Amino acid sequence: MSVTPCDARPLADDQNLHDFLQTCQEKCQASNQRLIVSITQAIFAVEPLTILQQFTTDQERVFYWENQQQNSAISAWGSCIEKKIISADRFQQTEDFINEYRDSILETGDTSLPEVGAKFLTNLTFFEAASLSSLLPSVTIFIPKWQITRSHQSCFLTYNCFLSPTVNIIEIKETIKKQMQKIETFSQSSIRFYFPQISSFTNQLEKAALNKRHPFEKAVKLALEDIQQQKLTKIVLSHHLDVVASLPFDPFLSLNYLRQKYPDCYIFLVGDGQGNNFIGATPERLFSLRKQTLISDALAGSAARGKNSIEDEKLAQTLLSSEKERREHNAVSSYIIQQLKQLGLTPEASRRQLLKLNNIQHLWTVIKAEVPTEINPIEIVAKLHPTPAVAGVPTAIACEKIREYETFDRAFYAAPIGWLDGKGNAEFMVGIRSAMIQKNQARLYAGAGIVAGSNPKKELAEIQLKLQAMLKALRS
Numbered sequence: 001m002s003v004t005p006c007d008a009r010p011l012a013d014d015q016n017l018h019d020f021l022q023t024c025q026e027k028c029q030a031s032n033q034r035l036i037v038s039i040t041q042a043i044f045a046v047e048p049l050t051i052l053q054q055f056t057t058d059q060e061r062v063f064y065w066e067n068q069q070q071n072s073a074i075s076a077w078g079s080c081i082e083k084k085i086i087s088a089d090r091f092q093q094t095e096d097f098i099n100e101y102r103d104s105i106l107e108t109g110d111t112s113l114p115e116v117g118a119k120f121l122t123n124l125t126f127f128e129a130a131s132l133s134s135l136l137p138s139v140t141i142f143i144p145k146w147q148i149t150r151s152h153q154s155c156f157l158t159y160n161c162f163l164s165p166t167v168n169i170i171e172i173k174e175t176i177k178k179q180m181q182k183i184e185t186f187s188q189s190s191i192r193f194y195f196p197q198i199s200s201f202t203n204q205l206e207k208a209a210l211n212k213r214h215p216f217e218k219a220v221k222l223a224l225e226d227i228q229q230q231k232l233t234k235i236v237l238s239h240h241l242d243v244v245a246s247l248p249f250d251p252f253l254s255l256n257y258l259r260q261k262y263p264d265c266y267i268f269l270v271g272d273g274q275g276n277n278f279i280g281a282t283p284e285r286l287f288s289l290r291k292q293t294l295i296s297d298a299l300a301g302s303a304a305r306g307k308n309s310i311e312d313e314k315l316a317q318t319l320l321s322s323e324k325e326r327r328e329h330n331a332v333s334s335y336i337i338q339q340l341k342q343l344g345l346t347p348e349a350s351r352r353q354l355l356k357l358n359n360i361q362h363l364w365t366v367i368k369a370e371v372p373t374e375i376n377p378i379e380i381v382a383k384l385h386p387t388p389a390v391a392g393v394p395t396a397i398a399c400e401k402i403r404e405y406e407t408f409d410r411a412f413y414a415a416p417i418g419w420l421d422g423k424g425n426a427e428f429m430v431g432i433r434s435a436m437i438q439k440n441q442a443r444l445y446a447g448a449g450i451v452a453g454s455n456p457k458k459e460l461a462e463i464q465l466k467l468q469a470m471l472k473a474l475r476s
């Protein structure tokens with residue numbers, strides 16, 4: 001990726017932009033290959049989620065990512081280039097795709113903030129080979145056509161397009177200017193979020209929620225037998241809940257609810273332009289990478305939140321001192337540390353602490369490591385996924401048992417979703433606390449870690465607590 005130093009507002013100076021595009025086109029002609037130009041410009045303050053809701057159609061690929069803790073959000077739509085990987089060797093193929101295109105991106109504008117500028121956006125299925133019936137690619141990776149980024153109080157528009165030796169530069173300039181104007185007109189006219197209120201799902205959702213009890217408890221009991229027979233020490237079993245509504249679900253409405261209700265979570269949406277919209281609010285960061293510093297979260301071991309501060313503190317203390325919860329948690333932190341060491345890194349772990357979300361609290365360890373530039377972020381994804389927060393120990397046996405005991409395909413549930421750029425920045429989260437929406441149907445997912453001493457009824461209560469959160473979001 002090469003960055004051309006330029007005015008922070010390349011579009012403000014028509015000649016500047018023209019010169020940049022012309023230089024890029026000359027490079028295309030000289031090398032006789034297509035290049036990707038990426039133009040970024042600071043814009044008025046906008047809400048990226050509202051822009052996504054207003055500016056996309058059902059037929060377009062969409063991506064939304066929000067790190068609320070860091071006050072940054074990316075919304076992206078359309079596709080400049082994309083690849084869907086269905087065969088084995090998905091991580092290698094993803095790296096090859098990135099390597100093929102990374103050096104053909106010519107960037108201009110202010111891209112000094114890590115979330116701003118050209119990005120590869122990607123999401124995976126949990127298993128390398130998703131079930132045939134799901135027809136989902138095991139990796140989808142793309143550079144969007146349009147991207148809005150909010151980083152703290154600043155907002156940016158990025159346009160990415162292919163430039164061939166013969167493409168009309170004037171048309172490119174016009175396309176960007178028109179979109180800028182549309183966004184600015186819209187941002188001035190809508191100061192606050194506007195989302196329609198829909199309320200007619202309640203009864204159907206609740207009825208569906210009651211039906212799906214026993215398969216999960218049964219699976220937990222079988223897993224506990226495996227643990228007793230020392231086939232494995234931990235397994236994360238999940239459950240799905242299918243709901244049907246009388247009207248199509250609105251993923252944007254649900255996301256808006258989730259972002260308000262779960263300020264400590266990542267908020268995400270991946271839409272494939274064919275009616276599949278995967279949404280969620282996850283507390284779990286697989287890793288972030290900035291200026292060669294990697295941060296990963298080990299998050300496992302859970303308790304409900306109390307109805308008042310005294311009850312909450314009691315639950316927190318029980319969670320912190322429980323030997324069983326600690327085992328469940330340590331399986332994750334030890335695994336992350338071991339996998340990072342295998343990459344030649346020297347990880348350091350924080351003290352075990354609590355992460356308190358609105359509906360649940362977790363044991364939490366933050367793991368940090370310095371990463372040399374030669375390591376591609378996709379190598380780190382391949383090394384870490386799936387952690388024992390979503391699979392188990394040992395990983396391969398846990399995955400085998402998950403396939404045996406779970407009666408549905410995990411699809412995107414508990415799989416990595418994130419972005420990376422050509423400058424060494426990346427951020428991946430784990431797609432738990434999520435739902436796949438297809439028009440008026442939704443499949444909700446939640447899982448819980450099982451170790452020796454787990455109680456099937458309590459584990460069922462935990463996943464119901466998690467499912468409730470998503471049910472409420474769909475109903476919002």
Ligand SMILES: C=C(O[C@H]1C=CC=C(C(=O)O)[C@@H]1O)C(=O)O
Pocket residue numbers: 236238284299300301302362388389390414432433445446447448449450466
């Ligand atoms: C697999 C899920 O949660 C994981 C993350 C945090 C705590 C967990 C637990 O305590 O069981 C799970 O390992 C899920 O919510 O679907």
